[in-house]
Each structure stands twice: as C-alpha cells, then as structure tokens.
Amino acid sequence: MAGISFRHALRLALLGATGLASVPAAAQQTDGEQSLEERLSRLEQMVGTLIERLDRQEDLDPILTETRALRQEQAALAAQVKDVATAQDRDGFSVGDTQVTLGGYVKLDALSLRTSGGQLPDGSILRDFLIPGTIPVGGNASGWDTDFSARQTRVVLKTATDVGTGQPLASHIEVDFMVTDGGDERVSNSYTPRLRQAYLTYGDWLFGQTWSTFQNVGALPESMDFIGVTPGTVFDRQPMIRYTSGGFQVALEQPETTVTTPAGGRLLAGDDTLPDIVVRYNHGGDWGSISAAGILRSLNIADDDFGTGGHSALGYGISLAGRIDVGERDDLRFMATAGDGLGRYIGINIVNDAAIDLSGDLDPIFTWSGFASYRHFWAEGLRTTVAGSYFRADNPVLLTGDQVTDESWNAFANLVWSPAPKLDVGIEFMHAQRQLEDGRSGALEKVQVSTRYAF
Structure with missing residues (x-):
C-alpha cells in the first residue's frame, strides 16, 4: 500500500x-x-x-x-x-496590435540666483534655467532670488503598432510645462502643457518634431540646470523628415531665418523657401561614441521686410560631439561647433543668423562654440560632473551695433546621489557670463537643488 x-x-x-x-x-x-x-x-x-x-x-x-x-x-x-x-x-499594455507605454519624470527644482548687471523679473522663465543671451548687462546688481519650480516635469507617450510588414509603426509624443504661460507664484503655479516632441518612425524613416539632427543630445552632460552647458551647445527641436542607415543620417528640417535689424532688434522674416539640410555620421564602440554633423542653410528675407527687395545668403556649419568612457564608469563629453549663419542653433539663439547691410543684403554671422565635461563616480550612485562651455560671435558691428552679445561662457559643478533606482537628488553651483560688443559684461551665479524621479 x-x-x-x-x-x-x-x-x-x-x-x-x-x-x-x-x-x-x-x-x-x-x-x-x-x-x-x-x-x-x-x-x-x-x-x-x-x-x-x-x-x-x-x-x-x-x-x-x-x-x-x-x-x-x-x-x-x-x-x-x-x-x-x-x-x-x-513595456506597457496592448490595444489590439498596438503596444502602448507611458514614461517621463517628475522633477522639483529649488534654486537661488543673483546677477551683477540687473534684476531678472519675478516669475520669469529666465530664472528657471540659463539663457545666455538674456543675462542682464549694465544695471544694478541683484540680491539672491529664490524660486521653486516643478515645470520641467515631463510625460512621454509611446506606441508601436504591428502593421504586418515585420517593422513596427511607432510614435513618440512628449510634453512638459517649460516656457509656457499659466499660474503665478502666488496661488496656483498652474503652467500650461507644451509640445516638446511628436514624431512617428517606420523602418529607417522619421517624420515629425524632435531634436535637430545637427545636435548630439547624447553628448550633453548631467546637470541640474535644464541644459547646463547652454553657451557651447547646439540646441534645437523642430519638425523634420529624417532617413537613417546604420550610422549615417540625412534630414530635411524646418527653416527659419533670424535677422538683426539696423536698430539692433531681432526679425523673424518667415520668408524661407528651402529646408535646412543636415548630414550626420555616428560611430560608437565599447569606448563610447562620437558624431560628426554638417548643415547647409538658405537664409532669406523678402522685399516686405525692409523694402529693399528679396535677398538670400548661404549658411553652413559643422559640429563634432561625443562621449568617451574613462575607466569603468567615468566619462568625458564634448562638443565643438563652428559656422556661418548658425545663430538660432547655438545656445538658444544667443545671436541671430545674419545682419542686413546698407544695400539690403544679408551678411551671415560667424560663430564658434563648444563645451567639455567630466563625470566621476565617487561610489555606486554618487557622482560629480564638472563642465565648462564657451561661445563667440564675429558680429559685423557696423550692421548690428555694439549692444549685441560678443561672447558668453559658463561653468558648473554638481554632486548627484541616487538613493534608489530612477531617483536622483543633486546640488549644483553655476557661474555664467555675457559680454557685449561694447565691452560691458554681466554675470549670473546660481545654486540649484533638484530632485527627479523617472518612471
């Protein structure tokens, strides 16, 4: 039994x-x-x-x-x-043949800044992150101004649909609350959502709005500031059509010409006829990654802008960027960019693409810029990034006047701790400076504490 x-x-x-x-x-x-x-x-x-x-x-x-x-x-x-x-x-959930995922992060920034050449307005986006072309010059020094903000919080929706061809049809939609109107700091702080990215991909093709192909986002250093090395980096998101084959990319991107008027102001002509053409090559390995990009632009104004007839000029530029791994976890990141008529692509449009001469022709403005950073891990989840960036413009002063930015630079150092996966807490000190063509300059100093949870 x-x-x-x-x-x-x-x-x-x-x-x-x-x-x-x-x-x-x-x-x-x-x-x-x-x-x-x-x-x-x-x-x-x-x-x-x-x-x-x-x-x-x-x-x-x-x-x-x-x-x-x-x-x-x-x-x-x-x-x-x-x-x-x-x-x-x-990986999210399925709706029919479509896989849906939701991601993003929640971020709180607590910062205190002061400027040597004037007061930045209360509640202004100019306080939330570094915009080099707006550092005050020529005024009285401010005290330390403190602001809290959750505006950088971001939501990302992605989809991937099986269309029966062996290649998914994918989409990416991303919103945050930066650079938008909304509530004030008295009661609600209810900022309006804005579109950051919206594009679809199928095979080797991308259609929609995303980071410019001229910009290597992967080279940007870790910073508490929204960008960090703003004076020295290409920074642009815009609609485009992009084709990718291996490490090679070519894109037709939205054109827009920014012109310095004889009075020193900024004109958005809106008369562009040809897209900006970008070609880029990416190469990587176990040592890191590097990219080389070139851009060709047709700058245009029409006869209704200055009454001098329609004119165009050629803009062009090159950019080299990358990340080099050092040891087991450290890395060195860098970017170097130079060209004629690149104004709106560099440092959030520090200077314009071109000036207009006495005969009404466009004179492209030559610029060069770059940054370098080093990130060191002190221990698992504890790291520091030290970075510096620089921008210089060769303005035709007879056409632009001497109140435009000649150069700008900044440097920062931070300490970031990750007490849990996807949770970062960091503190950062930044110094930034802008100098005009007339020799006057203004400085900005900022201490920022940030907490971010990515989901």
Missing part, C-alpha cells in the same frame, strides 16, 4: 507540472518568447512519458532521477516565465 501511495503522489506531482504550460499564454507574441513555448511543449511530453512508465509499474529509481531533473527544469522555466511577465508589465 505504501508503494502504491507513493506512486500515486508522484503521479499527481507530475500532472501538476504540466500546468506550467498554460502560464505564458500572453507570452506567445514575440520571437524571444517562442522558445519558451517550445520548451514547455517538450516538458509536457516528458511528463506524459514518465506517467506512462509509472502506470506500467516500472522501477521507481530511474523515474525519481528523471523527476528531479524535470523539477529543476520546471523551476527554471517558471523563473523565465516570471521574467517575461515582468518585462511585459514594464
């Missing part, structure tokens, strides 16, 4: 093992999960064979040995099924 009871218990245990085959029902959607289905089918066949041998009253010893091996494989498969389920949860 004891032998029969043991056989009966063993038979029930083996039958229970076959129940694993129904676990990954939702896991039969991808190539990676197909191997799970095949292994489960083989496991079920092995269980069936052992049960048949038990029913034929075969010797228990070899059956027990095979059962132990079967149990081990069952445990391994159960762990793998759990990993698949976790990955599916992390």
Whole structure:
C-alpha cells in the first residue's frame, strides 16, 4: 500500500507540472518568447512519458532521477516565465496590435540666483534655467532670488503598432510645462502643457518634431540646470523628415531665418523657401561614441521686410560631439561647433543668423562654440560632473551695433546621489557670463537643488 501511495503522489506531482504550460499564454507574441513555448511543449511530453512508465509499474529509481531533473527544469522555466511577465508589465499594455507605454519624470527644482548687471523679473522663465543671451548687462546688481519650480516635469507617450510588414509603426509624443504661460507664484503655479516632441518612425524613416539632427543630445552632460552647458551647445527641436542607415543620417528640417535689424532688434522674416539640410555620421564602440554633423542653410528675407527687395545668403556649419568612457564608469563629453549663419542653433539663439547691410543684403554671422565635461563616480550612485562651455560671435558691428552679445561662457559643478533606482537628488553651483560688443559684461551665479524621479 505504501508503494502504491507513493506512486500515486508522484503521479499527481507530475500532472501538476504540466500546468506550467498554460502560464505564458500572453507570452506567445514575440520571437524571444517562442522558445519558451517550445520548451514547455517538450516538458509536457516528458511528463506524459514518465506517467506512462509509472502506470506500467516500472522501477521507481530511474523515474525519481528523471523527476528531479524535470523539477529543476520546471523551476527554471517558471523563473523565465516570471521574467517575461515582468518585462511585459514594464513595456506597457496592448490595444489590439498596438503596444502602448507611458514614461517621463517628475522633477522639483529649488534654486537661488543673483546677477551683477540687473534684476531678472519675478516669475520669469529666465530664472528657471540659463539663457545666455538674456543675462542682464549694465544695471544694478541683484540680491539672491529664490524660486521653486516643478515645470520641467515631463510625460512621454509611446506606441508601436504591428502593421504586418515585420517593422513596427511607432510614435513618440512628449510634453512638459517649460516656457509656457499659466499660474503665478502666488496661488496656483498652474503652467500650461507644451509640445516638446511628436514624431512617428517606420523602418529607417522619421517624420515629425524632435531634436535637430545637427545636435548630439547624447553628448550633453548631467546637470541640474535644464541644459547646463547652454553657451557651447547646439540646441534645437523642430519638425523634420529624417532617413537613417546604420550610422549615417540625412534630414530635411524646418527653416527659419533670424535677422538683426539696423536698430539692433531681432526679425523673424518667415520668408524661407528651402529646408535646412543636415548630414550626420555616428560611430560608437565599447569606448563610447562620437558624431560628426554638417548643415547647409538658405537664409532669406523678402522685399516686405525692409523694402529693399528679396535677398538670400548661404549658411553652413559643422559640429563634432561625443562621449568617451574613462575607466569603468567615468566619462568625458564634448562638443565643438563652428559656422556661418548658425545663430538660432547655438545656445538658444544667443545671436541671430545674419545682419542686413546698407544695400539690403544679408551678411551671415560667424560663430564658434563648444563645451567639455567630466563625470566621476565617487561610489555606486554618487557622482560629480564638472563642465565648462564657451561661445563667440564675429558680429559685423557696423550692421548690428555694439549692444549685441560678443561672447558668453559658463561653468558648473554638481554632486548627484541616487538613493534608489530612477531617483536622483543633486546640488549644483553655476557661474555664467555675457559680454557685449561694447565691452560691458554681466554675470549670473546660481545654486540649484533638484530632485527627479523617472518612471
């Protein structure tokens, strides 16, 4: 009777093992999960064979040995099924043939800044992050002004749809609350959402609004400030059509000419006829990554702008950027950019693309800029970034006047701690300076504490 009871218990245990085959029902959607289905089918066949041998009253010893091996494989498969389920949860949810994911981050910035050449208005976006072309010059020094803001908080919605061609049709929609109108600092702080990125991809093609192909976002250093090395970096998001093949990219991007008027103001002509053309090559390895980009622009104004007839000029530029890994975790990041008529692409439009001469022709403004940063890990989750950037413009002063920016630079150092995955707490000190063509300058100093949780 004891032998029969043991056989009966063993038979029930083996039958229970076959129940694993129904676990990954939702896991039969991808190539990676197909191997799970095949292994489960083989496991079920092995269980069936052992049960048949038990029913034929075969010797228990070899059956027990095979059962132990079967149990081990069952445990391994159960762990793998759990990993698949976790990955599916992390990848969002499905609606028909479309996979939907939601991401982004919540960020609080607490900062205090002072300026040497004038007061930045209360509640102004100019206090929230560094905009080099607006550093006050020529006024009275301010005291330390303190502001809290959650405006950088960001929400990202992504989709990927199986259209039956073996390549998903994907989309990316991203919003935040920077540089928008809304509530004041007295009561609500209810800022209006704004569109950051909105594009779709299919195969090698991208259509929509995203970072300019001329900008290597991956080279930007870690900073508490919204950008960090603003004077020395290409910074532009705009609509485009982009084709990518391996490391090679070519894009047709939105044109827009910014012109310095004879009075020293800024004119957005809106008369552009040809898109900005960008070509870029990316190369990477276990040492890091590097990119080289070139841009060609047609700058235009029409006869209704200054009454001098329509005129155009050629703008062009090159940019080299990258990240070089140093040791196990440290890295060096950099960018160097130079060109004629690049004004709106550099440092949030520090200077304009061109000036207009006495005959009404456009005179492109040559600029060069760059930054370098080094990030060092003191321990797991504890790191420091030190960075500096520089911008210089060769303004035709007879056309622009001497109240335009000649150069700008900044430097910062921070300490960032990650007490938990996806949670960062950091403190940063920044010094920035702007100098006009007439020699006057203004400085900005800022201490910023930020907390960010990415989801």
